[in-house]
Amino acid sequence: MTASNNDQHIPIEELSAYADGEVLSDQERLVIEQHLAVCDECRAELESLRAVSSLLAHLPEPELPRSFRLTSEDVASTRSQAGPSEPVPIEPWIIRHQSLFRYAGLAAALLLVVIVTIDLIPDGVDETDEVFTTMEDAPEEEALDTEDAADPPGVMSVEEDADEPAIESAPESTGDAEVAEDQDAAEFAEEAAPEDLDDVQDHPVEVPEADDSDHPVAEPAPDDSDHPMAERAPDVDDAARLAADDEDEGWSTLQIAAIVLALLSVGLLLTGFVLPRWWSSSA
Amino acid sequence: MNDSEREIEQQLIANARGGDLESFNQIVDRYQTLVFRVCLRILRDSGRAEDATQDTFIKAYSAIDQYHGGSFKSWVIRIATNRCYDMIRAERRRPAASLEAQPVETQPSWSVEPAAENPDNYADRSQLSDYLEHALGQLSDDQRTAVVLYDIHGYSYEEIAGITDASLGTVKSRISRGRIRLRDMLRADEPSRELFDSVWRQSSDDTT
Numbered sequence: 001m002t003a004s005n006n007d008q009h010i011p012i013e014e015l016s017a018y019a020d021g022e023v024l025s026d027q028e029r030l031v032i033e034q035h036l037a038v039c040d041e042c043r044a045e046l047e048s049l050r051a052v053s054s055l056l057a058h059l060p061e062p063e064l065p066r067s068f069r070l071t072s073e074d075v076a077s078t079r080s081q082a083g084p085s086e087p088v089p090i091e092p093w094i095i096r097h098q099s100l101f102r103y104a105g106l107a108a109a110l111l112l113v114v115i116v117t118i119d120l121i122p123d124g125v126d127e128t129d130e131v132f133t134t135m136e137d138a139p140e141e142e143a144l145d146t147e148d149a150a151d152p153p154g155v156m157s158v159e160e161d162a163d164e165p166a167i168e169s170a171p172e173s174t175g176d177a178e179v180a181e182d183q184d185a186a187e188f189a190e191e192a193a194p195e196d197l198d199d200v201q202d203h204p205v206e207v208p209e210a211d212d213s214d215h216p217v218a219e220p221a222p223d224d225s226d227h228p229m230a231e232r233a234p235d236v237d238d239a240a241r242l243a244a245d246d247e248d249e250g251w252s253t254l255q256i257a258a259i260v261l262a263l264l265s266v267g268l269l270l271t272g273f274v275l276p277r278w279w280s281s282s283a
Numbered sequence: 284m285n286d287s288e289r290e291i292e293q294q295l296i297a298n299a300r301g302g303d304l305e306s307f308n309q310i311v312d313r314y315q316t317l318v319f320r321v322c323l324r325i326l327r328d329s330g331r332a333e334d335a336t337q338d339t340f341i342k343a344y345s346a347i348d349q350y351h352g353g354s355f356k357s358w359v360i361r362i363a364t365n366r367c368y369d370m371i372r373a374e375r376r377r378p379a380a381s382l383e384a385q386p387v388e389t390q391p392s393w394s395v396e397p398a399a400e401n402p403d404n405y406a407d408r409s410q411l412s413d414y415l416e417h418a419l420g421q422l423s424d425d426q427r428t429a430v431v432l433y434d435i436h437g438y439s440y441e442e443i444a445g446i447t448d449a450s451l452g453t454v455k456s457r458i459s460r461g462r463i464r465l466r467d468m469l470r471a472d473e474p475s476r477e478l479f480d481s482v483w484r485q486s487s488d489d490t491t
Contacts, residue, residue: 012459015459016455016458016459020433020440020458022440052434052462052465052469053462055408055411056415056431056434056465059412059435060409062319062329064315064319065319065333068315068333068336068340069308069312070308070311070340075304075341075345
């Protein structure tokens with residue numbers, strides 16, 4: 001759209017806005033006016049748009065059919081409990097919702113305590129050892145995860161398949177027992193490899209290899225390489241071992257729940273108690 | 284609205300915020316005609332426009348804490364247009380009661396106040412108004428709302444953008460396209476074209 005070029009008409013949208021005095025800049029208005037001075041067609045367009053506007057402005061208006069004043073019944077449902085409302089101060093969400101965060105944080109903390117208590121009660125102190133074992137296991141399993149995504153299920157299935165030799169000496173410290181477990185798992189993975197090839201794909205081969213490298217699972221191996229087989233107590237009940245496995249799985253789920261709850265409650269409590277104070281002291 | 288009127292209005296709003304229904308009803312007195320007319324133009328049905336108007340004021344009363352200054356006229360019309368759009372959407376979800384299923388009216392179904400103007404001109408204008416009402420009904424909801432708010436109720440482009448949650452460019456485009464469609468519809472058949480052209484010539488003469 002240029003002023004000098006009369007062949008190019010003003011876009012009708014611009015003409016409409018010009019008719020309303022809603023053109024953005026003086027420059028734009030000047031361009032339109034210069035064009036209108038020489039272009040009958042655009043002038044006619046402009047006038048037709050003005051005629052429509054004028055007709056609309058003069059449309060007969062409907063009368064009000066009734067009063068729309070509100071009765072107390074009309075508003076009973078909307079603000080029934082609200083007495084004279086206080087002016088709402090403009091506050092950030094940390095302040096406005098701080099009680100919500102506090103309650104949510106306390107609820108999460110309470111739930112955490114309940115979960116931990118429930119699982120401490122039935123089996124007593126021995127269970128706590130299991131907890132630590134599981135906790136120490138976790139990072140190693142994660143390490144395996146990064147190595148090969150199919151590993152953890154593979155290891156578990158292998159352990160389940162090969163549960164009979166997967167026995168450990170009860171009197172050993174948990175650390176040793178854990179190493180033995182890992183060692184066992186690795187070895188049984190190797191043993192089970194031919195049968196489980198379909199399920200676990202390459203991993204049974206990789207796990208034993210990892211023992212020789214610096215893989216996290218393999219690290220404790222050199223120290224205790226002699227122990228696992230020797231320490232295996234032959235009289236440990238298979239069922240007990242299975243039960244222990246089940247316990248481990250249950251614990252790891254609960255463990256995750258407990259960790260999530262712990263983080264959640266810490267976050268919520270911080271947001272509910274500390275952030276508001278920080279905000280009001282800084283404001 | 285002058286400064287003292289605005290001051291009174293702000294006082295009424297403050298009272299209504301404190302739960303004073305009579306103060307709120309004085310606000311209703313001020314805006315009910317406007318709200319009803321806008322709802323009627325958008326919905327094109329007197330009964331539904333009444334419902335929308337009532338809903339608008341109930342909503343405005345319950346949500347008055349959310350009014351943070353500025354133009355109350357825009358705030359209340361924003362509630363009204365949202366309510367109308369909700370009703371239109373609800374009707375479209377129920378195909379049996381859709382607008383398309385209703386017979387198209389050429390005559391407005393509501394009673395009107397006669398326009399105070401030159402009686403010679405009145406008959407033509409009145410008939411042309413009927414055509415125009417019909418044409419308005421053919422616009423898209425967005426175009427009709429923008430055109431009605433600008434040309435009939437005098438809101439600015441910026442206010443309409445705020446009311447309808449649209450950009451300034453979108454408002455500009457809706458208004459211009461709406462007008463062009465109205466014009467083209469008025470020109471589409473012989474009787475309305477003659478009337479429109481006579482009015483058009485008249486307005487051209489007025490402006491030149």
